Amino acid sequence: MTTVTQHSTVTDFEDNDRKPVGHGRMLRKEDPRFVRGKGRYVDDVQLPGMLHLAILRSPMAHARIVSVDTSLAEAHPKVKLVVTGAMLAEKNLAWMPTLSNDVQAVLATDKVRFQGQEVAFVVAEDRYAARDALELIDIEYEPLDPVVDVRTALSPDAPVIRDDIEGKSDNHCFDWETGDADATDAVFARADVVVSEDIVYPRVHPAPMETCGAVADYDAVDGRLTLWSTTQAPHAHRTLYAIVAGLPEHKIRVISPDIGGGFGNKVPIYPGYVCAIVGSLLLGKPVKWMEDRSENLTSTGFARDYVMRGEIAATSDGRILAIRTHVLADHGAFNGTAAPVKYPAGFFGVFTGSYDIEAAHCKMTAVYTNKAPGGVAYACSFRITEAVYLVERMVNVLAYDLDMDPVALRMKNFIRPEQFPYKTKTGWVYDSGDYEPTMKLATELVGYDQLRAEQAEKRARGELMGIGVAFFTEAVGAGPRKDMDILGLGMADGCELRVHPTGKAVVRLSVQSQGQGHETTFAQIVAEELGIPPEDIDVVHGDTDQTPFGLGTYGSRSTPVSGAAAALVARKVRDKAKIIASGMLEVSVADLEWSKGSFHVTGDPTASVTIQDIAMRAHGAADLPEGIEGGLEAQICYNPENLTYPHGAYICVVDIDPGTAVVKVRRFVAVDDCGTRINPMIIEGQVHGGLTDGVGMALMEMISFDEDGNCLGGSLMDYLIPTALEVPDWETGFTVTPSPHHPIGAKGVGESATVGSPPAVVNAVVDALKPYNVRHADMPLTPSRVWEAMNGQATPPI
Ligand code: PCD
Numbered sequence: 001m002t003t004v005t006q007h008s009t010v011t012d013f014e015d016n017d018r019k020p021v022g023h024g025r026m027l028r029k030e031d032p033r034f035v036r037g038k039g040r041y042v043d044d045v046q047l048p049g050m051l052h053l054a055i056l057r058s059p060m061a062h063a064r065i066v067s068v069d070t071s072l073a074e075a076h077p078k079v080k081l082v083v084t085g086a087m088l089a090e091k092n093l094a095w096m097p098t099l100s101n102d103v104q105a106v107l108a109t110d111k112v113r114f115q116g117q118e119v120a121f122v123v124a125e126d127r128y129a130a131r132d133a134l135e136l137i138d139i140e141y142e143p144l145d146p147v148v149d150v151r152t153a154l155s156p157d158a159p160v161i162r163d164d165i166e167g168k169s170d171n172h173c174f175d176w177e178t179g180d181a182d183a184t185d186a187v188f189a190r191a192d193v194v195v196s197e198d199i200v201y202p203r204v205h206p207a208p209m210e211t212c213g214a215v216a217d218y219d220a221v222d223g224r225l226t227l228w229s230t231t232q233a234p235h236a237h238r239t240l241y242a243i244v245a246g247l248p249e250h251k252i253r254v255i256s257p258d259i260g261g262g263f264g265n266k267v268p269i270y271p272g273y274v275c276a277i278v279g280s281l282l283l284g285k286p287v288k289w290m291e292d293r294s295e296n297l298t299s300t301g302f303a304r305d306y307v308m309r310g311e312i313a314a315t316s317d318g319r320i321l322a323i324r325t326h327v328l329a330d331h332g333a334f335n336g337t338a339a340p341v342k343y344p345a346g347f348f349g350v351f352t353g354s355y356d357i358e359a360a361h362c363k364m365t366a367v368y369t370n371k372a373p374g375g376v377a378y379a380c381s382f383r384i385t386e387a388v389y390l391v392e393r394m395v396n397v398l399a400y401d402l403d404m405d406p407v408a409l410r411m412k413n414f415i416r417p418e419q420f421p422y423k424t425k426t427g428w429v430y431d432s433g434d435y436e437p438t439m440k441l442a443t444e445l446v447g448y449d450q451l452r453a454e455q456a457e458k459r460a461r462g463e464l465m466g467i468g469v470a471f472f473t474e475a476v477g478a479g480p481r482k483d484m485d486i487l488g489l490g491m492a493d494g495c496e497l498r499v500h501p502t503g504k505a506v507v508r509l510s511v512q513s514q515g516q517g518h519e520t521t522f523a524q525i526v527a528e529e530l531g532i533p534p535e536d537i538d539v540v541h542g543d544t545d546q547t548p549f550g551l552g553t554y555g556s557r558s559t560p561v562s563g564a565a566a567a568l569v570a571r572k573v574r575d576k577a578k579i580i581a582s583g584m585l586e587v588s589v590a591d592l593e594w595s596k597g598s599f600h601v602t603g604d605p606t607a608s609v610t611i612q613d614i615a616m617r618a619h620g621a622a623d624l625p626e627g628i629e630g631g632l633e634a635q636i637c638y639n640p641e642n643l644t645y646p647h648g649a650y651i652c653v654v655d656i657d658p659g660t661a662v663v664k665v666r667r668f669v670a671v672d673d674c675g676t677r678i679n680p681m682i683i684e685g686q687v688h689g690g691l692t693d694g695v696g697m698a699l700m701e702m703i704s705f706d707e708d709g710n711c712l713g714g715s716l717m718d719y720l721i722p723t724a725l726e727v728p729d730w731e732t733g734f735t736v737t738p739s740p741h742h743p744i745g746a747k748g749v750g751e752s753a754t755v756g757s758p759p760a761v762v763n764a765v766v767d768a769l770k771p772y773n774v775r776h777a778d779m780p781l782t783p784s785r786v787w788e789a790m791n792g793q794a795t796p797p798i
């Protein structure tokens with residue numbers, strides 16, 4: 001893929017006098033092992049005497065369990081253990097808490113609530129025998145009417161899915177509201193123009209390359225449990241295992257080795273992990289569980305599934321005054337949302353987008369349906385994907401009705417640079433931003449005016465070409481801990497740094513890389529602060545025995561939270577190094593100056609000691625300054641004062657074949673602003689991946705169900721994910737607006753492109769269909785949906 005990197009007028013870390021962080025565009029340290037097939041994933045873990053676990057899943061979406069007969073499976077010569085929900089219930093383990101204060105069945109006891117739900121498990125000598133034995137388990141189900149359509153889930157005659165919750169008489173999950181209803185209604189009442197549209201963000205799946213799995217190894221002699229698992233949050237998982245299973249936390253070690261993509265899919269605790277632990281506890285042997293692709297697609301956390309009504313009030317010349325929305329959220333059979341406790345709808349509250357408006361209001365109702373549980377963050381920064389899609393689609397609807405250019409309309413309404421920090425009408429404080437240069441750069445890179453001219457010519461010839469514009473602001477880096485917690489665990493992250501006598505260092509993180517390159521970028525951050533080359537700094541993560549406590553990686557929080565921790569812990573070490581240097585140079589601390597890797601005496605650059613010299617002295621035989629302990633190390637826990645707010649401007653160009661309604665993405669320009677850029681190449685990789693994701697969601701992906709609640713997206717034959725063939729050569733650019741509160745000014749970027757690209761693609765398709773008077777069409781814009789839109793048919797309900 002080609003990348004056009006254009007530099008902006010804003011401070012640019014790469015080219016201006018300011019130096020790159022670490023070595024800037026440094027090659028990824030982890031790649032030599034990945035490209036040589038030497039990565040070590042959970043499925044690579046092989047232990048002596050290891051047994052294999054397979055899970056029996058419900059064939060039905062909603063059914064009462066009448067009887068369970070496991071005798072034939074138990075008689076299988078290679079089977080060691082068969083466990084049912086009833087057996088777990090005896091040990092009080094049939095239900096577990098979700099990350100959003102709901103409970104979820106580990107194995108079904110009373111009834112099954114979605115197709116693919118865990119009903120029983122078998123542990124056998126090998127994976128084949130375990131799978132074979134599943135077929136020997138005889139379960140009698142009494143089918144119940146399923147609740148599939150989110151729109152009718154609350155109707156009085158709908159069957160109650162969650163009758164396990166005492167007193168529950170409907171499928172209501174939660175209500176949530178933000179903004180000011182009265183103020184918003186008042187603005188709407190006096191506005192020249194009101195536009196509204198029904199917008200669906202369909203259910204999609206993160207579909208990481210590696211499915212979920214675990215190896216549990218319980219040692220009955222010393223009471224220690226080691227769990228290798230595909231988790232993006234090893235420490236949080238460990239604490240929950242300690243609470244759920246009643247095991248002492250210090251006896252549990254969670255190791256999350258290399259992960260083949262997470263994308264939010266590996267944030268929740270899945271029944272399979274708990275089953276593996278139970279299997280190992282009962283048998284005293286290591287037990288491995290690995291999902292297959294269908295299990296991953298049908299039973300692990302999905303994302304989105306929001307049915308939204310968007311409304312904008314504006315003046316007739318395009319000044320946006322207020323935004324109002326109603327959302328119906330489908331959470332499936334159990335609320336498995338991974339979001340901070342006080343944010344049941346994640347950070348959807350940023351649906352006011354990048355615009356300076358007078359009022360906003362959102363009312364949301366979430367319901368249970370007979371579908372896989374979830375609402376996980378899939379590259380969404382906690383539901384910001386849905387929020388950005390809503391507002392960016394609605395702004396285009398307004399542009400359509402007012403016949404205004406979508407770039408001009410956005411420019412007119414942007415929050416202005418002098419308004420930052422900007423408090424939105426839903427209470428978010430955007431730390432910084434400078435939107436106009438970013439939008440301008442995107443239009444320049446794509447050649448916006450020429451494209452509009454080309455489009456006009458093509459329209460005259462009956463050809464369908466569309467230009468889609470989207471602009472986003474994200475809120476990433478959850479904390480601070482007083483506002484944000486997961487099941488009571490505050491969102492802050494630890495970091496430890498140790499410099500060895502020879503000046504090599506090791507930094508230990510509480511966050512977890514799933515492919516985004518932390519081993520490289522965190523070494524670069526420490527390198528920048530301490531002057532030790534990034535090659536000499538090892539990054540340790542993904543092992544609770546070796547790293548400090550922290551809440552893990554999701555919502556693009558590693559750089560904003562742990563990245564800050566890494567910079568600050570390095571500064572702490574540097575402060576100590578300075579005192580040691582003052583002893584070595586026999587001057588006072590006040591007379592020392594730091595320049596990239598060494599301290600020198602003010603006015604005499606030749607009187608200097610390097611950080612490596614200092615490290616040796618710190619561990620040496622010579623006396624250290626009064627009160628200074630030997631060694632050169634520090635640790636901190638960083639509690640962010642606010643989130644960071646990256647932004648970006650995306651422009652997509654599509655061509656549609658009027659005969660087949662096939663959409664081709666011809667060009668895509670993405671200009672991102674994530675503040676200080678640690679590793680530009682990694683950022684581009686993150687953006688390329690996210691854009692590909694976005695094209696997939698906009699044009700191809702959807703987990704759909706038939707009226708019986710059968711999942712129709714259970715394999716990659718049906719659930720289409722994009723490949724290099726479906727996407728153009730990405731063109732990227734950037735601006736740099738540093739975060740004022742982050743120690744190095746960096747903002748997160750991992751999810752930006754997935755958040756920003758779907759509205760750009762959809763806006764492009766809808767723009768191409770202007771000759772057909774299409775104002776909106778729902779994702780995924782498959783040829784049949786585009787064809788329906790061209791022929792004036794509404795998109796079918798999900
Ligand atoms: N300024 C800046 C920022 C950033 N960076 C870089 O980049 C990356 C990213 O980051 P961030 O933004 O911080 O993020 P994180 O936290 O690290 O991560 C996370 C994300 O990440 C992304 N990306 C990726 N990649 C890969 N390869 N794989 C994966 O899986 C993934 N996933 C996805 C998701 S979905 Mo969620 O979970 O839904 O919530 S969230 C998410 C890293 O490496 C870092 O360091 C730089 O350089 N600079």
Ligand SMILES: [Cu+]
Pocket residue numbers: 264376377378379380381382383554555556751
């Ligand atoms: Cu996310």
